[in-house]
Structure formats: structure tokens, C-alpha cells
Amino acid sequence: MSVTPLPIARKRAASTRSLQKGQQTRAAILDAALGQASHMGLEGLSIGALADLTHMSKSGVFAHFGSREELQIAVIREYHARFEEEVFFPAVREARGLPRLRALFERWLRRVSVEVDSGCIYISGAVEFDDRPGPVRDALASMVRAWQGALERAIRLSIAEGHLRADTDPLQMLFEVHGLILALHHDARFLRLPGAVDRARSAFDRIVAHYVVGADQSAPPPPERKPRQAAR
Incomplete structure (x- = not known):
């Protein structure tokens, strides 16, 4: 030996x-x-x-x-890795379909509510680099698309599992859900409006109620839930 x-x-x-x-x-x-x-x-x-x-x-x-550019890209990747650990990976342990979709949104909602006092790099980065082509914008857009892709797959699985109507447009529902987070970030972080988190949660319930199997499209939306706490 x-x-x-x-x-x-x-x-x-x-x-x-x-x-x-x-x-x-x-x-x-x-x-x-x-x-x-x-x-x-x-x-x-x-x-x-x-x-x-x-x-x-x-x-x-x-x-x-x-370089500073490489540092910015590394920060984007690190933010995405932490986002996955906190939001994506725990949520995908839930049952396929609507339970998983609800978990993805709820964990995303909680993270944004915590980021009210700091900021979401996905959102602030989009404002900074929306019209600035280059490697930093490409890295940021790639991470956002990856997250949106995960949400879209969860919606499609909800349709496949029979939880959402067969005629549900996944991209339309994704647009509506993503819009809730943007509105939440604006109202809670910029305007400091109380109850923004609970309003976003109630709005998500309304979206799901619209697409869920057996929903009466002529019926009024569910009542808004009473806010439990004010956004910081």
C-alpha cells in the first residue's frame, strides 16, 4: 500500500x-x-x-x-437561492394542485411582508434595470422568470388535479397573482398603508374562488376578510 x-x-x-x-x-x-x-x-x-x-x-x-457587475450578479443569485429555500422548497412539499399553489403564495406573501422594511431585489431591481440591457438585467430577469415558471406549473397542476376549472388560463391567473404582490409592495412599503398584507391575502382568495371547480361565475365574490394586523 x-x-x-x-x-x-x-x-x-x-x-x-x-x-x-x-x-x-x-x-x-x-x-x-x-x-x-x-x-x-x-x-x-x-x-x-x-x-x-x-x-x-x-x-x-x-x-x-x-468587477462590480459580477458582484451584482452574485447578489442576485444569492437572493434567489435564499428565496427558494424560504418560499419554494417548503411549499413544494405540499400536495400537488391547489394546496401547493396556496402554500407558494402564502410563503411569498410572508416574505414580502418582512421585506417591507428592507426591499425586494426582484422588484427594486426591475425598476433599476427595466430599460438597461446587459448581464445584470439578464440575470435578474432569469431569476424572476424561474419563479414565475414555478407558479405557472403550480397553476397547471391545479388544473390537472381537477382543483381549478379546465378552462382556466394559467398565464392570466399568474398575471393576477403576481399583480397582488406588486400592489402589496407598493401599498405596504411606499404608502405604508395598514392592512395591506391581509388585503393581498383576501384578493388571492377571490382569484382562487373565481377559477376553482364548481364556482358560480354569476355569484358575487367572497366577502373581504377583516384585516388581522397592520402592515409595518
Whole structure:
């Protein structure tokens, strides 16, 4: 049996420790950058401010990403990964169809209600980069499309499972549900209107009631639920 010479083993161990330290440092920078972007937008990201927050040199921060653009893209990907962990993955454990669709919306709603005091990078990024073509816009649009695709699949599964009417237009329902979140973000974060979260939840119930199997299309929509708490 051959034995790895000790000097080589030491070099490999040192290399592994260096890699792990580098990954930890990069993760710390990303965490700080995500917090900064949530409050100031992707365009508000500053290498100098991140250097101060992480107690590093500007060149040290720059070395982990290579450019401000790469940093912005990395922040978008990190935000999406955390969004999936908090919203998507727990929801897809629910039963196929309407239970899963409801879970996706409810978890999305809760996340947005928490982001009232910071900001949603999906929404703020769309405002910043809607008319600015380039890699950052492409990365942001790709993440948003991925999330919308997950919602659309949940709607189609709800139709396939017989929970929603066969003539339901998935893209129309997706448009309506996504619009609720945009309205919630506007009313809760910009206007600071109380009860916005509960209004969004009630509006989702109305949308589902319109498309659910057995719904009487001539009947009036369900009554609005009494707000339980004011949005912060």
C-alpha cells in the first residue's frame, strides 16, 4: 500500500483550508452585499462600503468578484437561492394542485411582508434595470422568470388535479397573482398603508374562488376578510 508523502499531504491540507477560508470570506461579503442591496438597490452596491462592513481592503473585496457587475450578479443569485429555500422548497412539499399553489403564495406573501422594511431585489431591481440591457438585467430577469415558471406549473397542476376549472388560463391567473404582490409592495412599503398584507391575502382568495371547480361565475365574490394586523 502506497503512503502519500507527508510534505504533499501538508500542501493539500493547506490548500483545502485556504479554499474553505476563501469560500467563507466570499460568503461574508455576499451577505453584507445582499443587505446593502436590499436597502439601497443593486446600483447602490459599493465596494468601498462593503470593505468597511467586512473589515477588508477594497482590493480584497474586489478580488473575490472581479468587477462590480459580477458582484451584482452574485447578489442576485444569492437572493434567489435564499428565496427558494424560504418560499419554494417548503411549499413544494405540499400536495400537488391547489394546496401547493396556496402554500407558494402564502410563503411569498410572508416574505414580502418582512421585506417591507428592507426591499425586494426582484422588484427594486426591475425598476433599476427595466430599460438597461446587459448581464445584470439578464440575470435578474432569469431569476424572476424561474419563479414565475414555478407558479405557472403550480397553476397547471391545479388544473390537472381537477382543483381549478379546465378552462382556466394559467398565464392570466399568474398575471393576477403576481399583480397582488406588486400592489402589496407598493401599498405596504411606499404608502405604508395598514392592512395591506391581509388585503393581498383576501384578493388571492377571490382569484382562487373565481377559477376553482364548481364556482358560480354569476355569484358575487367572497366577502373581504377583516384585516388581522397592520402592515409595518
